[in-house]
Amino acid sequence: MIKRLSGLVVVIFGVLLLTFLLIHVVPGDPVEVMLGDSATQADRSQLRIELGLERPLAQQFAIYLTKITHGDFGQSIHTKTPIANLIKTHYPATLKLATLALLIALTIGIPLGIYAALKADQWQDLVVTLVSVRLSAMPAFWLGPILMLVFAVYFGWFPVSGMESNTSIILPALTLGLGLSAILTRMTRTSLLEVLNDDYIRTARAKGLSESTVILRHALRAALLPIITIVGLQMGSLLAGTVITETIFSWDGIGRLLVESIEKRDYPVTQACVLVVAFSYVLVNQVTDLVYRLADPRVKG
Amino acid sequence: MHLNPDLIDLHAILSVPSEHYWLGADDLGRSLLARLLRGVEVSFLVAITVTTVTMCIGVLVGVIAGFYGGKVDWLLMQVTDIFLAFPGILLAIAFAAVLGPGIINLMIALCLTGWVSYARLTRGQTLSLRNRQHVQASESLGAKVPRLIAFHILPLLTSILVVEATYSIASVIIAEASLSFLGLGIQAPNASWGAMLRDGVRYMLVAPHYVLVVGFSLMSLILAINLGGDYLRAALNVQADA
Numbered sequence: 001m002i003k004r005l006s007g008l009v010v011v012i013f014g015v016l017l018l019t020f021l022l023i024h025v026v027p028g029d030p031v032e033v034m035l036g037d038s039a040t041q042a043d044r045s046q047l048r049i050e051l052g053l054e055r056p057l058a059q060q061f062a063i064y065l066t067k068i069t070h071g072d073f074g075q076s077i078h079t080k081t082p083i084a085n086l087i088k089t090h091y092p093a094t095l096k097l098a099t100l101a102l103l104i105a106l107t108i109g110i111p112l113g114i115y116a117a118l119k120a121d122q123w124q125d126l127v128v129t130l131v132s133v134r135l136s137a138m139p140a141f142w143l144g145p146i147l148m149l150v151f152a153v154y155f156g157w158f159p160v161s162g163m164e165s166n167t168s169i170i171l172p173a174l175t176l177g178l179g180l181s182a183i184l185t186r187m188t189r190t191s192l193l194e195v196l197n198d199d200y201i202r203t204a205r206a207k208g209l210s211e212s213t214v215i216l217r218h219a220l221r222a223a224l225l226p227i228i229t230i231v232g233l234q235m236g237s238l239l240a241g242t243v244i245t246e247t248i249f250s251w252d253g254i255g256r257l258l259v260e261s262i263e264k265r266d267y268p269v270t271q272a273c274v275l276v277v278a279f280s281y282v283l284v285n286q287v288t289d290l291v292y293r294l295a296d297p298r299v300k301g
Numbered sequence: 302m303h304l305n306p307d308l309i310d311l312h313a314i315l316s317v318p319s320e321h322y323w324l325g326a327d328d329l330g331r332s333l334l335a336r337l338l339r340g341v342e343v344s345f346l347v348a349i350t351v352t353t354v355t356m357c358i359g360v361l362v363g364v365i366a367g368f369y370g371g372k373v374d375w376l377l378m379q380v381t382d383i384f385l386a387f388p389g390i391l392l393a394i395a396f397a398a399v400l401g402p403g404i405i406n407l408m409i410a411l412c413l414t415g416w417v418s419y420a421r422l423t424r425g426q427t428l429s430l431r432n433r434q435h436v437q438a439s440e441s442l443g444a445k446v447p448r449l450i451a452f453h454i455l456p457l458l459t460s461i462l463v464v465e466a467t468y469s470i471a472s473v474i475i476a477e478a479s480l481s482f483l484g485l486g487i488q489a490p491n492a493s494w495g496a497m498l499r500d501g502v503r504y505m506l507v508a509p510h511y512v513l514v515v516g517f518s519l520m521s522l523i524l525a526i527n528l529g530g531d532y533l534r535a536a537l538n539v540q541a542d543a
Binding site for chain 1: 379380382383384386387388389390391392394395396398399400401475478479482483484485495498499501502505506509512513516519520523524527
């Protein structure tokens with residue numbers, strides 16, 4: 001446990017170091033790049049002092065760490081808004097989107113995977129596999145536009161973009177969730193089929209339990225274990241996928257904030273967005289690990 | 302049929318597929334087919350370069366970590382874990398953003414972040430190969446470390462790396478398209494699938510064929526490469542979760 005915790009500390013420190021270094025990777029003078037040619041000499045030296053760029057690198061990092069631990073992300077170069085406030089307004093939107101996407105993925109993926117496993121090698125299984133293989137090869141910037149064309153433009157059921165209406169969240173959440181559901185379907189199918197040949201399933205059947213009890217109470221419990229890990233790992237691509245999806249659907253979350261900050265060369269905001277998303281992912285991974293430990297009595301330590 | 306990807310034809314702006322423009326034309330009246338072909342050239346150039354570089358770095362790191370173990374292993378794996386803490390292509394987006402747009406910077410950003418999966422994979426494999434009898438036998442006969450790695454460990458890693466590289470070409474193509482979609486990759490007027498998708502989305506309401514043609518091509522390409530990977534995995538008898 002202590003070893004794991006120390007590993008976690010190193011990872012968090014490394015993530016902070018890497019995001020801190022981002023601004024120093026900028027070729028040439030970052031202040032010049034951020035402010036552009038039209039800025040006056042006074043503006044430049046003011047920003048340089050604001051960002052502390054004139055200090056030695058190690059000292060800059062120490063100051064960065066102190067600020068972050070106090071929840072101070074600095075301020076946006078262009079709007080001068082504290083970045084912490086920007087994060088506070090944008091993060092919940094991303095969280096909402098990612099959560100709904102995960103729910104969609106779970107409610108579609110797992111039942112469909114069970115269905116495919118029960119109908120293994122029949123035509124229903126084939127159809128499910130064909131669809132899910134294709135769906136998992138669809139990146140967000142291709143699935144998103146299709147959903148938008150079909151459900152927003154052609155049928156007009158949902159708004160094309162924005163987040164004003166209550167149903168605005170549906171299409172971006174589907175864009176994020178469907179790809180994950182395809183992966184979950186395939187995983188559930190494979191791992192359920194593996195389990196169904198085990199001795200204890202035969203025993204359960206021999207005891208005269210109904211087929212649904214055998215599947216739901218005995219087989220699924222063991223089959224879902226690897227799914228937990230997959231969901232945890234896939235949360236990473238889900239979080240990264242929000243960047244593209246939010247841009248397509250004009251969903252005002254962290255991803256869109258990130259893209260906008262890149263376009264405006266507002267690097268402190270870029271830095272903060274990357275940091276927040278990476279921290280969320282680290283947290284998700286820790287929780288996944290914990291859930292896995294609780295769910296599988298064999299894993300200890 | 303027009304096959305010049307940079308030829309602008311103002312009469313053909315956003316036109317649907319026709320005799321001269323088999324897949325239609327884009328917002329500047331350029332042939333979509335020609336631009337797709339030019340774009341896929343660039344995609345493969347990026348994908349093959351990035352895959353080669355990341356594989357070399359990753360395998361080197363992984364072999365060293367797995368072979369030496371102990372503190373070296375711990376240190377290298379901590380570094381890998383830090384990179385893995387950034388989800389998906391987020392770190393590549395961040396690097397590409399600060400490095401500035403352009404194909405070279407795009408490749409640098411993808412290389413900086415792509416080696417990690419190879420390092421993990423190679424380390425795990427090396428750890429188990431390290432204790433195989435043929436390695437130990439050679440070691441006891443006095444073989445030096447570079448020889449052990451080059452002749453006794455790397456050859457056994459070939460098939461798993463070939464499979465991994467195939468999937469990685471598909472994922473680099475997606476990553477390149479994502480970055481270009483966000484305006485961070487290949488710049489206009491050069492053709493790239495990601496930038497075409499972005500323009501396609503922009504003109505989606507007036508010319509839906511644009512985004513559909515590009516998106517469908519991308520999906521088919523990814524699917525084809527991944528199925529190729531599945532085939533190779535089966536043919537080379539590589540375990541799915543190895």
